[in-house]
Amino acid sequence: MTAQRLYEQLKTFQESKGYFFNDDKDMTLALLDSLLVNKERLGYMACPCRLASGDYEADKDMLCPCTYRAPDVAEYGACFCGLYVSRAWLDGSIPRVTVPERRPPEKVLAGLGL
């Protein structure tokens, strides 16, 4: 599997749900590549911008597309990673801002046994 192939596999389906890939193709492919790295390392595609615990159950909420994508795209037009964005974000009708982390830190700590 390559990042380009993953891109092609996901694009149509995700777009049908209103989620578009970031138009910075280099960034998008780098993120998809990182998802493949996580798949190789952890066995599942954990969000590349978050610290995974390695425990599937504990990381379930941050499997891509994560639980936080919908509220993030609704509020900011982009997910935390910036992989998925809205039509409005793409056409410039809303500003492109840094998306703050929505995942509760307790989740990170619990997954790490802290």
Place this chain on the structure above:
Amino acid sequence: MAPNVKVFALSTCIHCKQAKQFLDDKNVTYECVHVDLLTGDDRKQVIEEVKKVNPSLSFPTIVIGDTVIVGFRKDDILTALGG
């Protein structure tokens, strides 16, 4: 004197890569810790360190002198570096 710069990053995180590239382009010397590549006690210890300065435990967390910048925020980085 240039402030001490430390970047807590994930090896897979695009915002971390972009932040590091930005610092490289500005010729800033910094220490970078890839938290996802650490294991066991090393990981726990660094997470405690990150938690103290960024309770949301997100990445990148960039410490420039006494300033903590959460996420890749160019303007904040430049301000913290002293313009």
